[in-house]
Amino acid sequence: MKEMVIATKNKGKIAEFQQMFAKAGWEVKSLLDYPELPDIEEDGVTFAENAAKKAEVLATHLNQMVIADDSGLVVDALDGRPGVYSARYAGEDKSDTANSEKVLKELVDIPGDDRTARFVCCLAVAKPNRETFFYEGACEGYIAMRATGSNGFGYDPIFYLPELDKTMAQLTAEQKNERSHRAKALKQLLAKKEEWS
Numbered sequence: 001m002k003e004m005v006i007a008t009k010n011k012g013k014i015a016e017f018q019q020m021f022a023k024a025g026w027e028v029k030s031l032l033d034y035p036e037l038p039d040i041e042e043d044g045v046t047f048a049e050n051a052a053k054k055a056e057v058l059a060t061h062l063n064q065m066v067i068a069d070d071s072g073l074v075v076d077a078l079d080g081r082p083g084v085y086s087a088r089y090a091g092e093d094k095s096d097t098a099n100s101e102k103v104l105k106e107l108v109d110i111p112g113d114d115r116t117a118r119f120v121c122c123l124a125v126a127k128p129n130r131e132t133f134f135y136e137g138a139c140e141g142y143i144a145m146r147a148t149g150s151n152g153f154g155y156d157p158i159f160y161l162p163e164l165d166k167t168m169a170q171l172t173a174e175q176k177n178e179r180s181h182r183a184k185a186l187k188q189l190l191a192k193k194e195e196w197s
C-alpha cells in the first residue's frame with residue numbers, strides 16, 4: 001500500500017484522512033508517528049500560510065512528500081472569526097468544548113437566519129525543493145443554538161446542516177466524509193494527482 005504522511009496531531013483529522021485515503025489505496029501516517037518532531041507555530045494569517053508551513057517543515061525534515069491540513073470555522077456574524085484562530089479560540093489548551101462555548105456565547109443575540117458559517121479546509125502538499133500545491137474545500141451551514149451530537153470533533157456539535165436537519169456531530173463518519181470541507185479539499189487534491197505526485 002502507498003503511504004501518505006499528514007502533518008497533523010489532531011486525532012479527529014487523522015481518523016477522517018485514514019477513512020478517505022483508504023478508498024484511494026493510501027495508508028496514512030501522521031505526526032503521532034513522529035513524536036520526536038517539535039511543534040510548529042501556526043503564526044500565518046491565512047489557512048494556506050499555516051498549511052504550507054506545517055507541510056514544508058515536515059517535508060524538509062523527513063525528506064519526502066507531506067500533506068498538511070489547516071482548517072477552521074468562519075462565522076459571518078463574527079467577521080470571519082474564529083477563522084485561522086479556530087484551534088486556540090478559547091485559549092492555549094485547545095479545548096474543543098470551550099471553543100464551541102465561546103462561539104455560542106458570542107452569538108447569543110444573533111437570530112437563526114443570521115448565524116451563517118462555513119468550515120474551511122486548506123490542504124498543502126509539500127516536497128523538498130519544489131513548489132507547494134494547495135487544494136481547498138468549504139462546507140456551508142449555520143451555528144446552532146446549542147451543542148448537539150457526539151461524533152466528529154472540534155466545532156462539529158455546533159455546526160448545523162439545514163439540508164439534513166442535523167449538526168455535523170450527529171452525522172456518521174461516512175456522512176461527514178461525503179460533504180465536509182476536508183472531503184471536498186481532498187477530492188480536489190486527488191483529482192490533481194498529476195500536479196503534485
Ligand SMILES: O=P(O)(O)OP(=O)(O)OP(=O)(O)OC[C@H]1O[C@@H](n2cnc3c(O)ncnc32)[C@H](O)[C@@H]1O
Pocket residue numbers: 007008009010013042069070071072073086087088096099119152153154155156180182
Ligand atoms: O494543526 P494540526 O496538528 O493539524 O491540528 P489542529 O487541531 O491544531 O488543527 P488546525 O490548526 O487546522 O485548527 C483547526 C481548528 O478547527 C477545528 N476544525 C477543523 N476541522 C474541523 C471539523 O471537520 N469539524 C470540526 N471542527 C474542525 C479544529 O477543532 C481546530 O480547533
Ligand SMILES: [Mg+2]
Pocket residue numbers: 042087
Ligand atoms: Mg494546529
